[in-house]
Amino acid sequence: MTKGTGVRLERLTKRFGRVVAVRELSLEVAPGELVAFLGPSGCGKTTTLLMIAGIYRPTAGHVYFGDRRVDPLHPRDRDVGMVFQSYALYPHLNLFENIAFPLRLKRVPADQVRRRVRETAELLGIGGILERRPAQVSGGQQQRAALARALVKEPQVLLLDEPLSNLDAQIRLSARAEIRRLQRELGVTAILVTHDQAEALAMADRVAVFSMGELQQYAPPDELYHRPKNTFVAGFVGSPPMNLIEGEFTGDGFRAGGLRLALPKAPTGRGWLGVRPEHLGLGPEGLPARVLVVEPLGREAIVIVELSGHRLQVLVPEDEKPAPDAEVRIAFPTGALHYFDAKGRRIGPE
Amino acid sequence: MRRYLTPLLFLSPASALILLFFFTPVVATLLLSFTDLSTTTFRHPSWVGLANYQDLLTDPFLKKILANTAKYVGLTLAFNVGMGLLLALLTSLVPENWGDPFRALWLLPRILPPVVYVFIWQGLLAEAPMGLVSDLLGVSKNWLVEAPWTAVILANGFVGASFGMLIFTSAIRAIPRELFYAAAVDGATTGQTIRRVVIPMLAWPILFVTAYQTLSLLTSFEYILLLTDGGPGFYGTEVWSLHAYHLALSNYFGNVEFGLGAAMAAVLVVIGVIVSLFYLKIFNFRALVTEPKIEV
Structure with a gap:
């Protein structure tokens, strides 16, 4: 499959009325890297992800995929796949049609749709339940279907918004490893939003810690742990937290x-x-x-x-x-x- | 037996209401339709069997009135559901502070007393210099006579569309925001999102509004009564329920024929049941019903 493209955020700012959700955020994600956006709720991490996806327009600043500036583009022209916390599967469609949805919109020929959906579903171990509707499968299977829908169009960038937080503790650990393995194998650039510091440290090549809409530190997990840049990072990363x-x-x-x-x-x-x-x-x-x-x-x-x-x-x-x-x-x-x-x-x- | 005791206990209040106010009147209507009860026979009605139904079948205007009813219900329903859906979609696409007042405007016909509302329509459709429509078109005619069906359908539709609009709007608002995000990321345009995500998710409210409005249109005739009284000409816009009213309750002879009226109502009940079953079938009712969250 395709090798992912790098992502660059340049002084990205998002205001909702008077509230500044994200302030002057600049960071770079290397091609094929998995980066975690970590922070408590309301810190601006999901807002940033939605700006990368194209759901939100930035108030100021730019988003680049490789050399291509994408912030004026509609989500459909950005070539991103996204997994949502609630999975956001279409309840009226079975898993096959859910996964096929992005391909159908691109008017991919039917036999190719069938082949690619089957391949992606096999890769995620849900090949046997494609006829079922989302409500008829478990949370773990829904999560896999959502991941399959995001991956089936072979996106340049994979965006994951708290994809594991609705799973049971046991499945969560195996899903962590599974996502990491797939992401490495496919070489897709991935950004993972999470409030769980253990998840961020375990999965990411680099972690961006957010607080109050500002980037606190952007570093590999061990540096974050051993050399926190400020007391917020020191207190947020590690369990139990630093004294x-x-x-x-x-x-x-x-x-x-x-x-x-x-x-x-x-x-x-x-x-x-x-x-x-x-x-x-x-x-x-x-x-x-x-x-x-x-x-x-x-x-x-x-x-x-x-x-x-x-x-x-x-x-x-x-x-x-x-x-x-x-x-x-x-x-x-x-x-x-x-x-x-x-x-x-x-x-x-x- | 014990197993069913608790569920039966919980069902009993609602069941009692349904028995008393829905089931009993249906049975009473059926019984009444086999009698010749009227003002003149009020003290000594007698069983007449199917005589009332025979009268209906031999009515020379039966075909015309059935056709009128189908036309009225079908077209008004299409307008109500279609316009309701269109309004709900349009007002959901614009920012809330634009959509809400617009929706409120559409509620005005519904909160106006029907007589006043119909007077306004009659005024609009009258000849110049009174009629606004004549003025605008530059042709002075009584449009109520020229285009009675358009008048009947629009007058009813402007009241009816707001019902679907309200139901559909709240259903659209209940769709999780993330589904719209997912559709956008998956590559859907606004049109594709509406066609492939929103409307399929509105299947249940569309069924509900369609079924409910079919039944209420079959039985409602007050706007036609006030607007055209079944005219122009001989039964131009006379529908079944209005006909029942004319024939049984407001005829020239001043003799209120309860038995005949009941027979006409019974026919309407049968039509309503058939239509409802048809809707449940085409909307695949079973697939729309989710398992209850409560375990007994």
Whole structure:
């Protein structure tokens, strides 16, 4: 099938009345890449996707597919396939006709329609239920049919708007891998909108984190995780989220209320100290703290402790979890700390 | 038996209403149609068997009146459903603050008292200098006599179209937004979206409006009565229900023939049932009905 084209957004802005849904967004997606737009609801990620699809006209800025400027074009002239959160299958048509719909509109000859629909349906494992209507198949099968409808016309760009969030937890994991495999095999450029950070990290080559209509960080998953650009990304990516403590950097340490940490080469001024729950240690060494709550997760447990007036989450192996109300000691790993300034921007360590 | 007790209990209030107000009158009408009950025989009616039906069959104007009825119902229905659908689609395509007032305009004929509404039509269609239509066409004629069918169908249609318009508009609004997005991404033009997505999804409301309006058009005659009273000439626009009224309830002899009227009504009921069954068949009623969400 076709190799996808790159997508470039240039200072894309969308206003609804006085509300700015997306502000001055610029980013580039390489051909064949899978990029996730990640953020909480109302952050502008779906609005951006709909501008790429051509459903919304941008208030300002441009969208390019390769060298072709597409923002003045109608969706049908853009060569995109799209999967919606609700799947948006046509309820009055059976799965075959749903998948065939884009081809019928293009007046593809009937025998070709039959062949291509069959091929795509086989690829997605729904070849046996094409005579059924959407209401007569499971959610997972509807999702596959929606994906087949998006792929059957061999689009340049595949847009996925929360395609997994209506699936059961178990199917969701297999569907994740399935979509990733198909996307790699077909080489189609794909943009995935999701509010689930685990989904974004697991599936995407690069993740664009959105908040309040603005791009916060655009990076591969491990960079997002290990070097978050600001406190929003630090708090949104990772589960449980990073602990963030507001306080004062003193050049050789960090102070927040009763908490005092010696940190060589620390910056100065007010700011935030960040540390991931899995990097905090419970042990014989460290600062004294009291256990408030223990949440067992199976293999691990989240322990919420109080340390000099601050609440911190600590991730420990299941067999090392303390009892509630126990007195423990918390060790801060000097190698895995994050420093942010008072505005939340990352300032170190390098 | 116990299994059916709860469902029966829940069904009983509605069933009682249907029995009392729909089923009983039908049976009463049928019984009445086999009698010669009238003003003169009011105290001592007698069974006359099928005599009333025989009278109907030998009516020399039977064919004409049946043809008139088919024409009136068919054309008005086409106007109502077609115009309703057109209005719903057009007002859904424009922004809401344009569509809503336009729809409100179409409701005016419906909220006007029928007598006033018909007076307006008579005024419009009268000879110059009164008639607006004569003025506009530059030909002074009584258009009610020149084109009685057009007048009857339009007068009824302008009232009736708003019903379909309201039902279809709300059905269109109930279509999830994402389906329109999907159609656009799949490559559909507005026309293709309407033809291949919207109208198929309106199958159920179209069936409902068509069936409902057929039945109400079969039995309604007030606008024709006021507009032409079945004229011009001899039974020019006389339809079955108006004929029943003329023959049985408002004849020259002042003798109200309840029995004959009941026979005519019974015929109308039979026609209505046949037409309804026909609609259910062609719209494939079973396919339109979804399983109830409640489990018993």
